[in-house]
Amino acid sequence: MPTYSLNINNKVHKIDVDQGTSLLWVLREHLQLTGTKYGCGIAQCGACTIHVNGSPQRACVLTVDGFADGQKITTIEGLSEAGDHPVQKAWIKAQAPQCGYCQSGQIMQAVALLNENPKPDRDQILSYMNGNLCRCGTYMRILKAIQLASENPPSVS
């Protein structure tokens, strides 16, 4: 079994898994970074959204072999030490989550949006967030949370 090294949340992890193993299963089942969720496995729901070098990606359609160059992977656990990233704070302020299952992915997508575009308008938000499903129907509050966060833009890292 090959060994892979992955740079996740600014830490290098060495893991032995079969070639082609889904990055999502590596994060969740091997490293217990379970904030990143499985929802569809085919890049349709966004529950598994992480950042690769800052850009939002669906972990379910990435495989462990694609990170040999030390690309920086960030998961919800790496977003802030204390859960106090401005976007997370806005999420609490808006009381956005219901069941909560989609919310890590939503937050990771929203952080990427605000990094790219600190003052998005409504249409830009809706369009950027369109790939992230929420069955509980929290979209109104996700929108509100992003608008709240964009009034206090997070410092671009």
Next chain:
Amino acid sequence: MNMPLKSQTRRQFLKSSSSVALFIGVSGILPQLVSCKNRKKLQETINKQRLTAWVELAEDGHVTIYNPAAEMGQGSMTSLPVLFAEEMDADWSLVKVAFSPQESAIYGSDGWGPNGKVMLSAGSRITFGYYSIMRKAGAQARYILLYSVAKKWNVPITELSTENGIVIHEKENKSIGYGAIVPFLEIPEQLPEFTEDQLKSPASFRLVGKDLERTEIPEKVNGKAKFAIDLKLPDMVYGVLERGKVHGAKPIIKNEEEILALDGVLKVVPFEYAIGVVATTLSKALAAKKQLEIEWGKAIASGFNSQEAYGAYEKIADQNKNGQVLTEIGNTKSAFRSAAKTYTADFKNDYVYHAQMEPLNAMVKVMEDKQSAEVWVGSQQGFDSKLGVPQHLGIPPEHVNINLQYLGGGFGRRSMTDFVLECTSLAATMPGIPVKLLWTREDDVTYGAFRPLTLQRLRASTDTNGKITGFSHIVVGDGGNLVASGIKNEHYDIANQYAEWREVSQGIRLKHWRAVGHGPNKFAIECMLDEIAHDQGIDPVELRRRLMSKSPRALATLEKAVAMSKWNEPSIAGRAKGMAFLERSGSLGTGVCEISLDTKTGKIKVHHFWNAVDAGVIVQPDNVKAQMEGGILMGISSVLYEQITIVDGAVQQSNFNDYQILRMQDIPETVETEMIASSEHPQGVGESGTPLVACAIANAFLKLTGKPLRHLPFTPERVLQVLQA
């Protein structure tokens, strides 16, 4: 707000050493107070008597309140503990919340019906079911604190009062925090049973009715909230099942040897309707699942084509043979005979899928001697609170411990236990080793348990003044109450009413889906009313005002929604408003939406949704709004997009690429909720929004185009067909 991250099992609960647990008996059982330091005594107490344990008080003043309900986003981790804290007069900033153990005799509510105490988070019933229980238990906890201080200070208990976690003796200007009472807590011989009139009146609520942040939200934004799917135990192995595309079809495995020889595969486990595989890792289990070669037998559903079913259903509705009568008020037959005008319309409704975002999963460990089991699961619980696991394993209920986790959505799907029992079966083949079962999204869609396909035949009669004199509703479909709920019109003054269910079974798996039969039935009823109003050239509001003349609470929601939506002001060109009223889980609500239509594509756009709800006492106003928002968005989703189709018995959809749900670009500009002030017993809100949507949209469409939409979902193709008809 801080809170333990995982549910506290009873064992963990007993382990806490710096605090005491108050076991406060309800229903005449004597209260007990046992220090957790004395574990033996505590164990004895628990073993000896059936007690309720709602609260733990620590010397540092922290209060842990136990939530007996599932948390699936509806906010039970806040709304139920708040009720307790209100009466206990606890300092909310020191309150922590944990799941109670799953023991229905102790933590159940009798608010669901006459069958005794159950733990069940379904039907939007938990606030209704626990409103009195939590407050009475909280009042008893407060009484124990007062009693102990009265003894200690040697003052009459009547001279003591409480305020935000402090006992006060005003006369001597003394006070003591709840935590400081712990060392000398004393339980009275007999604990008073509090009645409603001894509890706080809604006017003096300090926490109830205020917007408190939900206790579990912080861990839902940092990835730490644990769903069952997130758990991992040492030595844990993984299970998956391959089920047929035709529900109930029996499998014959063709390559068992080959599968067993695959790297990491531990077991192949046959089920009546599936083949299970247990493997060392999830990837290996999924890989093996893909390689299974299975021959599927025939099932009841074989040959069934859902979109052709309506023809057969119409014939069943035509027959003179009656089904089960659900309502019979007055005499609709004679009303129709003497009518000035009669109306008839059929409404149709395709299968829909729950699509909860966390696919079904569970983890079960059957102990080596097979005499006990631990279960970790996100469940809406069940009637025995042990989810059927004891019966499945043939062991006593007390040998099964359920560790309830957060639910990544329920919507009725997690009130079924199929996935729990599947996991139990797999775990039984691996005694001593925890097995985690995962349904892939494809499994979850294909082997779903859907809201039934139905046909509703409505007939109505009016007299020469246009007054509705008779109303008849025949629903054809499978599933009993799944298709019957919401068929009654208790708030409309119509002298002659009739409702009937005609059963037809297709062998498709069915289950409660948010608001159950209310979705299809209210769709039919409310659209019929607007079609009559349209025909008579009167305002649908006016028609409903007349019908609600004897139901002032219903009328109040109507008037509120009329005001909120500025009903009387015309919409801008190309838009129209439509309304619907309904009762669900005891709540009354009127919704109004405003839509526009792309006549080229057939796409309906919902711009605004206003709704006014009377749900009795509102425990958490912002949370009620969140539930209404979510319910309405889920309604829009199901009404505009969602559709499961069956061809030759096989479910045609498999994932979110072919089962579309609402995405963010299609949300309305606003969703507004107002609550009618009330001091009545609280009712359910989780399902009151969803069934408003179909009828409100169809009624807006009728106003906009003059044409009725009578078949859910209103896909663009269907809308175009209606426009061209």
